[in-house]
Amino acid sequence: MHPRFTHRFKALRDGFAMDRELDAEVRFHIEMETEKYVRQGMDPAAARTKALRNFGPMEKHKEEVRETRGVSWLEHLTQDLKYGVRTLIKSPGFALLAIVTLGLGIGANTAIFSVINGVLLKPLPYDNGDRLVLIQQTAPLINRPNFGVSINELYDYRAQLASFEGIVEFHQMNFDLLRRGEPDRVATGVVSPNFFDALGIKPILGRAFVDTDDDEGAPAVLILTHAYWQTKFGGDRGIIGQVFQMNDRPHTVVGVLPPVPQYPNEVDLYMPTSACPFRAAAERQLAQNRRPFLVQVFGLLKRGASPATAAAEVATVAAHFKRDYPDVYRPALGFHAQTANVLEQLTARARELLLILLGTTGLVLLIACANVANLALARMLRRDRELAMRSALGAGRGRLVRQLLTESLVLAVAGGAFGLLFAWSTVDMLTKFVERFTSRTGEIDIDPGVLVFTLLVSVVTGVLFGTFPALASRIDVANALKSGGKGTSNTAGRHRLQSALIIAQVAVSVVLLVGAGLLLVSLYRLQSVDPGFKPERVMSAEVFGNFTKYPDALATRTLYLPSARTTRTRFRRYLGGGDECRAAERASARPDAIPDSRPHLRHAGCQADGRCARRQHEVLRDARHPASSRALVHRARS
Amino acid sequence: MSSRSRLDLLQGTLDLLILKTLALGAMHGWGIAQRIQQMSEDVLRVNQGSLYPALHRLEAAGWIVAEWGASENNRQAKFYRLTKTGQRQLREETELWEQMAGAVARVLKAETI
Numbered sequence: 087m088h089p090r091f092t093h094r095f096k097a098l099r100d101g102f103a104m105d106r107e108l109d110a111e112v113r114f115h116i117e118m119e120t121e122k123y124v125r126q127g128m129d130p131a132a133a134r135t136k137a138l139r140n141f142g143p144m145e146k147h148k149e150e151v152r153e154t155r156g157v158s159w160l161e162h163l164t165q166d167l168k169y170g171v172r173t174l175i176k177s178p179g180f181a182l183l184a185i186v187t188l189g190l191g192i193g194a195n196t197a198i199f200s201v202i203n204g205v206l207l208k209p210l211p212y213d214n215g216d217r218l219v220l221i222q223q224t225a226p227l228i229n230r231p232n233f234g235v236s237i238n239e240l241y242d243y244r245a246q247l248a249s250f251e252g253i254v255e256f257h258q259m260n261f262d263l264l265r266r267g268e269p270d271r272v273a274t275g276v277v278s279p280n281f282f283d284a285l286g287i288k289p290i291l292g293r294a295f296v297d298t299d300d301d302e303g304a305p306a307v308l309i310l311t312h313a314y315w316q317t318k319f320g321g322d323r324g325i326i327g328q329v330f331q332m333n334d335r336p337h338t339v340v341g342v343l344p345p346v347p348q349y350p351n352e353v354d355l356y357m358p359t360s361a362c363p364f365r366a367a368a369e370r371q372l373a374q375n376r377r378p379f380l381v382q383v384f385g386l387l388k389r390g391a392s393p394a395t396a397a398a399e400v401a402t403v404a405a406h407f408k409r410d411y412p413d414v415y416r417p418a419l420g421f422h423a424q425t426a427n428v429l430e431q432l433t434a435r436a437r438e439l440l441l442i443l444l445g446t447t448g449l450v451l452l453i454a455c456a457n458v459a460n461l462a463l464a465r466m467l468r469r470d471r472e473l474a475m476r477s478a479l480g481a482g483r484g485r486l487v488r489q490l491l492t493e494s495l496v497l498a499v500a501g502g503a504f505g506l507l508f509a510w511s512t513v514d515m516l517t518k519f520v521e522r523f524t525s526r527t528g529e530i531d532i533d534p535g536v537l538v539f540t541l542l543v544s545v546v547t548g549v550l551f552g553t554f555p556a557l558a559s560r561i562d563v564a565n566a567l568k569s570g571g572k573g574t575s576n577t578a579g580r581h582r583l584q585s586a587l588i589i590a591q592v593a594v595s596v597v598l599l600v601g602a603g604l605l606l607v608s609l610y611r612l613q614s615v616d617p618g619f620k621p622e623r624v625m626s627a628e629v630f631g632n633f634t635k636y637p638d639a640l641a642t643r644t645l646y647l648p649s650a651r652t653t654r655t656r657f658r659r660y661l662g663g664g665d666e667c668r669a670a671e672r673a674s675a676r677p678d679a680i681p682d683s684r685p686h687l688r689h690a691g692c693q694a695d696g697r698c699a700r701r702q703h704e705v706l707r708d709a710r711h712p713a714s715s716r717a718l719v720h721r722a723r724s
Numbered sequence: 725m726s727s728r729s730r731l732d733l734l735q736g737t738l739d740l741l742i743l744k745t746l747a748l749g750a751m752h753g754w755g756i757a758q759r760i761q762q763m764s765e766d767v768l769r770v771n772q773g774s775l776y777p778a779l780h781r782l783e784a785a786g787w788i789v790a791e792w793g794a795s796e797n798n799r800q801a802k803f804y805r806l807t808k809t810g811q812r813q814l815r816e817e818t819e820l821w822e823q824m825a826g827a828v829a830r831v832l833k834a835e836t837i
Contacts, residue, residue, distance in 0.1 A: 111753060111802045112776065114795070118754040119772070121797075142773035150777035154784050 108151055116141060145479060162485070166492035174496060180465055181497065184458045188501025188547060191454030193508030194447040196532070196540045197516050200509065202440050203539075204530030205433050205520065211346050211529065213286025217387040218428040221253070221400055227420030234380030237365075238372055239407065243383065246403045249391040252284040255381040258351050259362055264331040270318070272332075275353040276362040276381075282309075282343075284386040292326040292341035299340075299358040302369070306337040306361035312345035314354040333363050347528040349432065350382055376414045384428060397425040429526075436523035446601065449594050451547065456591040459551035462494065463584055466555045487556040494552025495545065502544030506532070509540075554583055738770065738778050740821060743806065743814040746788060752801040753779060779804060787813050 116137050123133035141147070152161070174181040209215050221243060223233040235243075235255075244253045255278045262269040279295035288294065289309060299307050310325065319325050329336045337357070359365045368379030387396055404423030408415040415421040430437075466473075473486060481489075510532055517530050558580045745751060745759050756779075757770040782788045787810030795801035806814070 107802070108776070110800070114752065114799060114801050115754040115772065115776075117799070118795075122758075140772050142771060144773070147773035147776055150774070151780045154777055154780040 105152070108148055112141075112144065112148070162488065163492065166489050167496060169489065170493035170496040173493060177465065180461060181500075184461060184497050185501045185504055187454045187457055188498055188544075188551075189504030189508055191447070191451035192498075192502050192505030192540060192543055192547060193512070194505075195444070195451055195543055196505055196509035196536060197513050198440065198444045198447050199539050200513055200532050200536045201516055201520055201527075201530050202444060203533070203535055204528075205436055205524055205526050206440065207535075208529050210349070210429055214284065214386055215286070215429070217251075217389070218285070218384055219387060219393060219396060219425040220428050220431045221383045221385055221423065222426055222431075223404065223421065223423045225419035225421050227418055230419075233419075233421065234377075235383040236377035237368060237379050237381065238376050240381065240383050242407070243385075243400070243403055246406075247385065247396070247399050249388055249396040249399055250385040251388045252280045253383060253385040254278045254281045254284045255359065255383050256281065256350055257362075257365070257381040258353060259364070261332050263337075263355075265318075272314070272355055273351070273353040274362075275348070275351065275356040276359055276365055277356055279358050281356070284384075285349075287343060287346060289341035290344045291323065292339070294341060295356075295358050300360045302360060302366070304358075304360055306332070306335050306357065307340045308332075308337045308361075309341040309343060309356045310339060311343050311348065311354060311356070315342045333361075335361075337361065347526070349428070349525070350384075351525060352528070376411055385425075393425065393427070400425050432526045433524045436520055436526075439523055440520070446598065449598050451543070453591055453594050453598075455547055455551040456587045456594075458497070459554040460584060460587050460591075462551065462555040463558060463580060463587070466558055466580070490556040491549065491552045494555070495548035498544045498548030498551070499541075501547070502540050505544075506537075506540055509536075554587065558583055736817075737821075738774065739782060740814070740817045741768070741770075742775075742778060742782060742804075743787065743810060743817065746804055746806040747811065747814055750791075750793075750803045750805040752795060752803050754801075756804070782810070785813075786810075 116134070119137035119140060120130065120134045123136055124130055128136070138144070210218065212218070221235060223235055223239070224231050225233045237255075240253065240255055247253065257276050259274045259276055261272055261274050263272045264270075277295070279297050279300045282288070282294045290312070292309070295307070295309065298304060308330070310319075315321060315325060325339050325342065328339050330339070331337070343356075359369075365379060365381075368375075371378045385396070387393065400423050404421070408421060476489075477483070477486060513530065513532065517527050520530075521527050741760050742756055745756050745763075748759075751759065753775055754772075757772055757775055760768055760770050779788070779790075783790055783804070787807060788804045789807055790802050790804050792800055793803045
């Protein structure tokens with residue numbers, strides 16, 4: 087082994103032993119020198135003094151020796167760490183204030199970053215996640231950024247796109263699954279049989295869907311998600327082959343999925359398209375209707391196929407639609423198609439928001455830094471004497487700066503630990519908030535990546551606010567010692583630093599305040615928007631119905647609610663010929679008038695986009711729930 | 725120590741002198757300082773404090789090794805000894821020094837400037 091290396095290794099292994107050795111060596115030297123002078127006839131005490139003077143500043147020389155070992159930084163670090171912790175414990179007020187201030191700043195950043203990490207940075211958790219693209223049709227001229235893809239269009243894409251290995255469809259329905267007569271409302275993903283292959287998901291039990299599952303009249307089959315299997319069936323491995331009633335038909339469970347997050351929506355179970363009564367009904371109308379039923383479509387790019395080529399192909403096919411069916415794709419729609427990265431699409435609405443939040447918390451952390459730096463500067467005033475003493479004892483300026491920086495780092499890392507606790511306790515709240523903007527929140531977690539981020543932020547924070555007191559550590563030793571602890575040194579420079587910090591703090595605060603103010607104003611405006619009705623005595627109720635029996639009866643019943651003054655019931659279902667809405671109205675004022683006034687059901691006009699015409703201030707804006715009927719009940723005055 | 729007659733040593737020179745001193749036999753730190761002073765007839769005075777960093781530097785470089793042993797007055801002392809690479813280093817540095825000293829001397833002896 088190279089001698090330099092062995093030397094260093096030895097030094098690292100037994101630094102303290104080497105220190106003792108050095109002490110002994112120096113002691114021997116001083117003794118020899120003293121004896122020399124004693125032999126020359128000097129008084130022993132004087133001889134010793136002379137020997138010591140000849141040697142010069144002992145600690146400085148010892149320090150130089152230690153530095154030749156090349157590992158002294160490690161010792162310095164442990165020394166500084168110990169010392170830093172000790173000084174901080176001695177001023178608990180300052181330490182606590184700094185740790186809490188930094189902790190809140192770091193914690194906010196950690197929480198936001200854990201969301202960004204889970205939503206924006208992590209790749210899709212599928213084998214083929216990076217090759218998935220969404221096929222999107224838009225009609226911007228009628229303000230429909232998402233026009234949906236119809237079954238006919240899907241089939242055309244499947245036939246004509248060359249860059250894709252597989253093109254799959256998805257739509258979500260809510261059905262009742264009957265377990266021994268007990269209904270269970272299940273969110274059901276209705277997918278084409280190649281859906282799981284395209285995503286790269288293999289069932290952990292049973293099988294995936296196969297093409298024959300999708301044949302017309304094929305026995306209906308189900309694949310359960312892991313979560314549903316666990317919660318409703320306790321992970322029973324005998325689930326495969328069990329039969330449940332759904333939509334008045336027997337459905338057989340053929341598989342269970344592994345515990346992976348689901349896209350595009352989290353559902354309870356999956357069925358092939360042939361098993362969905364509405365999708366199947368639409369299938370029979372394909373010839374008469376170009377756009378009878380809308381689904382989500384995404385495709386798996388062939389290996390090596392470029393996304394740009396794929397996008398061009400999709401655009402070309404869509405252009406052919408317009409040419410071949412000018413009645414359907416009227417120029418007034420501005421219809422066209424494009425591809426979108428699935429991950430980007432899933433997170434598009436959240437991206438900007440999250441980045442703004444990260445920027446905001448970054449500014450908050452900056453303010454926290456400036457605050458703590460100011461505190462530390464003020465504290466430096468009282469430490470002049472200590473620092474002067476240390477530099478008189480042979481500590482170089484670099485050494486002092488390092489000491490102060492280490493102290494700051496100890497503070498910052500402690501703040502980081504506190505921040506982690508803070509982030510950990512708030513990330514759920516934040517996740518709930520972000521759920522409004524993206525479905526991709528299942529992977530938000532404080533994982534190793536986030537921990538590294540926190541550590542990094544803590545260290546940067548420590549250096550950032552630690553630099554200021556360290557810069558101010560230039561000390562006039564003689565003066566500081568003479569003044570007996572009343573800090574006098576370099577006050578002008580320190581004042582300038584403090585002023586600069588305060589100016590920066592105020593500047594950043596103003597930016598934040600303006601931003602927050604704007605947000606508040608928007609919120610206020612949003613809340614004072616006139617919805618066009620008086621919401622005080624309006625109640626909205628949602629009733630799940632069995633799709634195979636069209637729930638006219640329900641409409642009639644709700645009209646007879648005795649406490650209601652007027653009711654309005656609206657139905658939505660996904661059936662051929664576009665969405666159909668029915669509105670039942672009873673405008674009569676008094677319950678006793680009901681028996682003879684048979685409520686009349688009538689078809690309400692439906693717009694092409696599937697939304698019922700808004701009449702008389704309907705509030706049913708979120709009635710897009712495909713399987714629900716909503717009754718809007720105007721309660722009677724009590 | 726401000727006397728001009730007793731020169732403080734330049735850094736690299738001290739290393740060279742230590743190596744030379746040790747070429748004459750193993751010695752402890754204090755002895756090295758004394759020997760340099762004696763051999764230079766009291767002209768060169770080693771800054772005693774900077775002797776030890778130099779010794780440790782040379783040890784780290786592998787040119788000398790240290791061993792504890794009994795001193796002339798029977799006390800434990802750390803003795804430094806030249807290694808093989810140290811001997812080579814001494815030869816090289818001596819050569820370098822002579823070249824430089826000769827060059828400086830030639831410049832100083834030049835008749836006209």
